[in-house]
Amino acid sequence: MIPAVLPTYNRAPLAFTKGEGSWLTAEDGTRYLDLGAGIAVNALGHAHPALVATLTEQAGRLWHVSNLYRIPEQERLAELLVENTFADTVFFTNSGTEAAELAIKMVRKYWYEKGQPERVEIVTFEGSFHGRSTGAIAAAGAEKMVKGFGPLMPGFTHLKFGDHDALRAAVTDRTAAVMIEPIQGEGGIRTLPDACLKGLRDLCDATGALLVFDEVQCGMGRTGKLFAHEWAGVTPDIMMVAKGIGGGFPLGAVLATEGAAVGMTAGSHGSTYGGNPLGCAVGAKVVEIVAEDGFLDAVGAKGARFRQGLEGLVASHPEVFEGVRGQGLMLGLKCKATNTDVVKAAYAEHLLTVPAADNVIRLLPALNIADEDIAEALARLDRAASRVKADAA
Structure with a gap:
């Protein structure tokens, strides 16, 4: 039987009830760090005052x-x-x-x-x-x-x-x-x-x-x-x-x-x-x-900080990642492992990323993501990469 919602999406088994800044809360109360921002839609994060x-x-x-x-x-x-x-x-x-x-x-x-x-x-x-x-x-x-x-x-x-x-x-x-x-x-x-x-x-x-x-x-x-x-x-x-x-x-x-x-x-x-x-x-x-003075400069600085950390991840996990692409806070990790496996491993670390063509995962966080959230994202991506390697062993 066809579901009430036309089944044109392969949806992840996740549903969220609340968002604040760069974080989403799932139905069971688990908090996820959101690096997708609704596929680059929530430019200022969730529930910006x-x-x-x-x-x-x-x-x-x-x-x-x-x-x-x-x-x-x-x-x-x-x-x-x-x-x-x-x-x-x-x-x-x-x-x-x-x-x-x-x-x-x-x-x-x-x-x-x-x-x-x-x-x-x-x-x-x-x-x-x-x-x-x-x-x-x-x-x-x-x-x-x-x-x-x-x-x-x-x-x-x-x-x-x-x-x-x-x-x-x-x-x-x-x-x-x-x-x-x-x-x-x-x-x-x-x-x-x-x-x-x-x-x-x-x-x-x-x-x-x-x-x-x-x-x-x-x-x-x-x-x-x-x-x-x-x-x-x-x-x-x-x-x-x-x-x-x-x-x-x-x-x-x-x-x-x-x-x-x-x-x-x-x-x-x-x-x-x-x-x-x-x-x-x-x-x-x-x-x-x-367009406020300093906002876009901050985006550039956050993007540079994030990219530097991602380059380190590529060096630490060469079996999983191949390189970093993009500019500012529109970044991609070119994967050697299957990109959807990396996305699923990130789910297990309560981290949301977005798959793309050419075996890439997209990282499209809120433009005002906090520096500590960038650091947390890098730590969770690191653990996700370790999961992918362990599953492949």
């Missing part, structure tokens, strides 16, 4: 009115994002998947308005993840996501990650856009070098193609900059954001330059829930906190 207060205050005033009317909270969050990024304009969604759908529409409408409606091809990359809608899986093209869901949306060219010759051949003056994650999350914490991001910007400028960054997982302070592309000193034309921007509240956005958004006029797109007062009030508070 400022977010709880903002949510409670807004919930007592107004939840939803629809986009038939002006929404001051939405305007406030949009202004904050425009003030702190490359963007001139913002559309709010409920998720990263919805942001991906709009980004695709925005690219194609741009070329339609430019009088080149045939210019629809979007270049994407192996290992990418842009969501689970039909458009988003067509963009990624991975067999595990698209199998059985055809026919797929046409108009995507899929390239191998890091194949520069194929990229130069694929991106021409007939290409609509290049869509890429500056750091692949689901793909195994694979970072695109700064030189490659700069090269992509130059290539798009030379051909007229739009450059679209998917910063759903790597954005909102996770790398020590507000957005990961800032390390390379380049800007996109369009950017997808979600996960951390709501601090746990379902919220996403598409940010764009005025030029890239030229086709998105009244009636061209919409969302019933997107940008509602409740979500945008919380999102504005998240952006305010992450």
